[in-house]
Amino acid sequence: MVQNRPFFTVLVHLTLILGVLVVALPIYVTFIASTQAPSDVLRAPIPMTMGDRLVENYSGVLGRGSMQASSGPVAPMMLNSLIMALGIAIGKIAISLLSAFAIVYFRFPGRMLAFWTIFITLMLPVEVRILPTYEVMATLGLLNSYTGLIVPLIASATATFLFRQFFMTVPDELVEAARVDAAGPLRFFWDILLPLSRTNIAALFVILFIYGWNQYLWPLLITTDQSMYTIVMAIQRMVVAADNEPEWHFITAVAILALIPPVVVVVLMQRLFVKGLVETEK
Amino acid sequence: MEKRVVFRHRWLPYALLAPQLAITLVFFIWPAAQALWQSMLVQDAFGLSVRFVWFDNFTYLFGNREYLHSIRVTAVFSLGVALLGLVVALLLAAMADHAIRGAVVYKTLLIWPYAVAPAIAGVLWLFLFNPSVGIVAWWLQGIGIDWNHKISGNQAMLLVIIAAAWKQVSYNFLFFLAGMQAIPRSLIEAAAIDCAGPGKRFFTIVFPLLSPTTFFLIVVNIVYAFFDTFGIIHAVTRGGPAQATNIMVYKVFSDGFIGLNLGSSAAQSVVLMAIVVTLTVVQFRFVERRVQYG
Numbered sequence: 001m002v003q004n005r006p007f008f009t010v011l012v013h014l015t016l017i018l019g020v021l022v023v024a025l026p027i028y029v030t031f032i033a034s035t036q037a038p039s040d041v042l043r044a045p046i047p048m049t050m051g052d053r054l055v056e057n058y059s060g061v062l063g064r065g066s067m068q069a070s071s072g073p074v075a076p077m078m079l080n081s082l083i084m085a086l087g088i089a090i091g092k093i094a095i096s097l098l099s100a101f102a103i104v105y106f107r108f109p110g111r112m113l114a115f116w117t118i119f120i121t122l123m124l125p126v127e128v129r130i131l132p133t134y135e136v137m138a139t140l141g142l143l144n145s146y147t148g149l150i151v152p153l154i155a156s157a158t159a160t161f162l163f164r165q166f167f168m169t170v171p172d173e174l175v176e177a178a179r180v181d182a183a184g185p186l187r188f189f190w191d192i193l194l195p196l197s198r199t200n201i202a203a204l205f206v207i208l209f210i211y212g213w214n215q216y217l218w219p220l221l222i223t224t225d226q227s228m229y230t231i232v233m234a235i236q237r238m239v240v241a242a243d244n245e246p247e248w249h250f251i252t253a254v255a256i257l258a259l260i261p262p263v264v265v266v267v268l269m270q271r272l273f274v275k276g277l278v279e280t281e282k
Numbered sequence: 283m284e285k286r287v288v289f290r291h292r293w294l295p296y297a298l299l300a301p302q303l304a305i306t307l308v309f310f311i312w313p314a315a316q317a318l319w320q321s322m323l324v325q326d327a328f329g330l331s332v333r334f335v336w337f338d339n340f341t342y343l344f345g346n347r348e349y350l351h352s353i354r355v356t357a358v359f360s361l362g363v364a365l366l367g368l369v370v371a372l373l374l375a376a377m378a379d380h381a382i383r384g385a386v387v388y389k390t391l392l393i394w395p396y397a398v399a400p401a402i403a404g405v406l407w408l409f410l411f412n413p414s415v416g417i418v419a420w421w422l423q424g425i426g427i428d429w430n431h432k433i434s435g436n437q438a439m440l441l442v443i444i445a446a447a448w449k450q451v452s453y454n455f456l457f458f459l460a461g462m463q464a465i466p467r468s469l470i471e472a473a474a475i476d477c478a479g480p481g482k483r484f485f486t487i488v489f490p491l492l493s494p495t496t497f498f499l500i501v502v503n504i505v506y507a508f509f510d511t512f513g514i515i516h517a518v519t520r521g522g523p524a525q526a527t528n529i530m531v532y533k534v535f536s537d538g539f540i541g542l543n544l545g546s547s548a549a550q551s552v553v554l555m556a557i558v559v560t561l562t563v564v565q566f567r568f569v570e571r572r573v574q575y576g
Contacts, residue, residue, distance in 0.1 A: 008480055012380045019374045020391045023451065026406035029417055033409065045420045095301045102298035105289050114299050121310045123562050127509045127531045128554040131538045131547055132316035133309060140308075152309040155302055168285070175287045185289040214399035216513035217535070232399045236517040239405060248415060255405050262397035270390060274456060277396075 027259075034058070034253035041248045053249070061253045074254055077231040081213055082261070084149045084230055088212030089205050091154035097197070100163035101189055105175070122157035126218055137222050144225040153218060158280050159204055165279075166200050167193065203276035206269050210262045231258045314555065320548035339549035348525065349533070349550070356529045359443060360507035366447035367503055368496070371454030376484055378455075379462040389459070396452040400445075401513030407445035408518050431519070435526025438519045442527050445518065446511045454499050461495035462488060501565045508557065530554060 029048075033041050036051035062075040103115055126133060133152070142148030170193065178188040219233040235258060238251050266273050324335045343349050378388050395403070410418040411431060419429040431438040465488060473483045489496075512531050515521060521528035521536060528536070534554065538547030 005480070009380070012377045013384070015377045016374065016381060016384075016388050019370070019377075020388065023392055023395060023448070026403075026410055026448070030406050030409055042415055045417055046415060048417075095305070098298040099302040102295040104285055106291065106295035107288050108295045111295075114303060117306055117311070118302060121306050123559050124310050124314050124555065125509050125558065127512055127534070128551050128558060129310075129313040129317050130535055130551065131544065132313035132320065132551075134539075135316070136309065136313055151305060155305040155310060160302065172285065172287045175285075175289075179287075185291060185294060188289075210397050214397075214402075216399060216401045216516070220516070221539075232401055232513075235405055236401060239408065239517060240520075248409060248412075251405065252409060255402050255409075258402050259398045262399070263394050266394050266397040267390060270393070273393075277453070277456060278460065 027256075030252045030255055033248055034256050036249055038247065038249050041252075057249055057253045058257070061250055061257065072226050072229075074231060074234075074257060076227065077229050077234050078257060078261075080146075080149075080228060081230040081232065081258075083146055084215065084219070085209050085212035085261075087146065087150035088153050088215075089208035091150060092156045092159050092208050093201055093204055095154060096156055096159035096163055097194075097201075100160050100167055101185075101193065103160075104164055104167040105185065105188075118155075118157050118160050120157075121155050126153075126221075130217075130221065134221050143222050144228045146228075148222050149215075149219060149228070149230075153212070153215065159208070162200065162204060162279055163197065166197060170196060199272075199275070200279070202269075203272045203279065205276075206265055206273045207276040207280055209265055213262050317548045317551040317555070320544055321552045322545075323548075324545045335545075339545045340553075343546065343549050343553070348528075351525060352528050352530050352533045355439075355525070355527060356508065358439065359446075359511075359527070359529050360504050362439070362443040363446045363450065363507040363511070364500060364503035366443060367450040367454050368499060370447070371451045372458055372496075374451070375455050375458035375462060376488070378459055379488075380480070389456075392455050393452040395449050396456075398449055399513060400449060400511055401517040403449045404442070404445045404514035404518040407441060407448065411441050432523060435523055438523055438527050442511070442514050442518055445514050446507060450503060450506055454503070457495055457499055458492065461492045465491050498565070501561060505558070505561050505565075508554075508561075 029046070032048060032050055033046055034057055035054040036047060036057075037053055040047060040051060061073075062078075063073050099114070099118065103111060137143055137148055137152070142151075174192055175188065178192060183191070214232055215230065216233050219228075219230045223229055223233070231254065235251065235254050238254060239246050321339055322334060322336055324333045324338065374392060378385055378392075381388060398406075408416075410416050411429060413419050413430040413432065416429075422429045429437060431441045469487055469491075470483055473487055478486065508529075509531055511529070512535065515527055515529055515532045516535075519527045521532050530550065531554065534547055534550045537543045537550065541547075
């Protein structure tokens with residue numbers, strides 16, 4: 001603060017509190033609705049204080065799923081989402097570390113070609129090549145499998161660039177020292193480079209976990225078997241429950257369950273999250 | 283910039299690059315090439331024969347009223363999302379920059395929507411605005427506005443814009459706040475000594491100095507609105523009512539997967555690819571500038 005202006009300070013806090021409230025409103029109302037009995041949710045206006053069916057609704061959603069949309073239990077979907085998110089995060093980090101290491105620490109024919117091939121993936125999000133990618137998946141027999149959910153999404157220009165930038169800042173003296181001690185490239189990578197990259201890896205992991213958990217179009221395309229659904233893509237099936245009024249007390253509970261893991265990750269690892277966010281955009 | 287000291291090895295670098303390159307070729311380059319090729323083919327109604335037609339699919343696309351409508355819808359949608367998301371985030375960041383007490387708490391409470399999936403954000407707002415049970419729809423009724431996004435195209439558009447911008451505010455907020463905190467305090471203090479109030483300081487010093495961040499965020503927000511909002515449209519409106527929210531990315535999906543119009547969907551994919559490439563180039567050129575002067 002540069003100046004002391006009491007009136008202005010009050011205004012600042014009022015605006016911020018209003019902002020926080022508007023941002024939180026959807027979650028609050030949704031959570032409240034997810035603790036109500038079905039009949040209470042269907043009557044406008046819905047109550048603004050918690051109902052008494054918290055445990056009942058959530059255990060119903062996790063174990064049994066919605067009745068009308070016959071969606072199946074949500075617990076296995078959350079497990080699928082978790083496997084997918086972890087697979088994507090770990091896979092992306094692993095292959096990006098390796099390729100960034102190759103590009104920065106070696107000179108070899110085709111180096112620039114490899115660099116540009118990776119760079120191009122930045123420009124080709126799934127959304128712009130939906131049908132042909134689906135055909136590739138079908139040909140390879142990867143529909144309805146974890147491999148299909150994870151592997152195609154782990155190529156990443158962003159992560160490769162991040163590690164490339166970071167490796168560039170690692171002092172050359174470390175390589176020289178390693179060579180004096182007769183350590184080969186893999187030994188250097190494992191014993192020196194990886195420990196130095198720890199913070200970057202953690203920051204990237206937070207971002208990629210959220211990215212993986214929140215995938216929507218990809219699981220929608222390649223899963224037709226209910227046992228492979230992820231929670232984020234399954235929710236639209238419950239919303240579009242034909243003819244009937246959607247079962248809002250169930251859907252709201254599913255929405256809360258779907259957003260808790262990534263939100264908890266962001267709130268608990270805020271520092272790493274901000275670091276990851278800022279660095280992946282550089 | 284290159285490393286001075288490097289390792290020498292005949293095959294190791296290729297082995298290290300192999301997984302990344304294999305995935306890129308199989309799942310990115312090959313499908314993209316396929317999309318380019320298919321965009322010049324026409325398939326008959328039964329999928330029995332295929333004809334090579336050069337650029338007919340594109341000519342058809344840009345003469346097609348539905349597609350032109352979709353371009354307009356996308357323009358309105360992405361401008362709406364970018365504008366709403368940026369203005370709200372800028373206001374909140376400017377306020378948070380002033381707040382000494384509770385700054386960290388405000389930050390935590392404002393950034394978490396970033397973690398919510400677009401589709402889930404869509405469902406949350408769909409519930410708030412649901413004509414029969416939604417609390418906001420009920421409030422609106424109280425002040426005489428009849429809300430039904432299943433009938434009114436404008437209201438549906440407004441709903442998806444709000445849902446998409448809500449999620450993006452946290453991202454913009456973080457970058458604006460970081461940008462403001464990087465502005466030297468001495469400049470602001472000098473202005474304060476010259477009797478410039480907070481409003482004047484903001485518009486004559488802070489906002490102009492933020493322009494690199496603002497340009498960067500405009501590009502990022504447009505990319506977001508173009509490509510990452512598929513989940514919102516699919517979960518909330520499915521492009522309706524009467525195509526009112528049928529943005530281009532959603533149209534590729536619905537024409538290709540539901541309408542099974544192979545050539546047209548591929549041509550639309552190619553148009554989208556051209557847009558991403560343009561936006562990426564703009565973003566990179568700009569980022570270079572930011573690094574030099576920022």
